[in-house]
Amino acid sequence: MQHITPAQLSDWAANMAARRPVLLDVREGWECQTASVSPAGLEFVHMPMQTIPARLDELDKTRPIACLCHHGSRSMQVAAYLTQQGFEVINVAGGIHAWSTQLDPSIPTY
Structure with missing residues (x-):
């Protein structure tokens, strides 16, 4: 599985x-309400980590997926699971926290 930084995500999307x-944001709803991103060139989909197995059929295997969470741990687990299910997935290393500290300080940290 490939890991990319938030700064590399726009090039990957292009x-x-x-x-x-x-x-694919795998954080809980309250986390998305606290801090969220919707970068150009990517469709934002929110599915909390625990819901992924039950909602797997909502994801399209022909579309590449970038997984995002708070610090990168949950998204890494989801990315590994999705890869095993035949999806093309990358993990956004450092999550939304890294996004805030590296790219956009207007995004709240928590």
């Missing part, structure tokens, strides 16, 4: 544009 990449 390279995948023809395949309509997805940013």
Whole structure:
């Protein structure tokens, strides 16, 4: 599984544009309400980690997925699971926290 930084995500999305990449946020609802991103070139999809197995059929295997969470741990687990299920997935290392500290300090940290 590939890990990319938040700063690398826009280039990854641009390279995948023809395949309509997805940013899969696996945090809980309250976390998304606290801090969220919706970068250009990616469709934002929110599925808390525990709901992924039951909602697997909502994801399209033809579309590349970038997984995001708070610090990168949950998204790494989800990315590994999705890879085993036949999806093309990368993990956004450092999660939304890294996004705030590296790219956009207006995004709250928690």
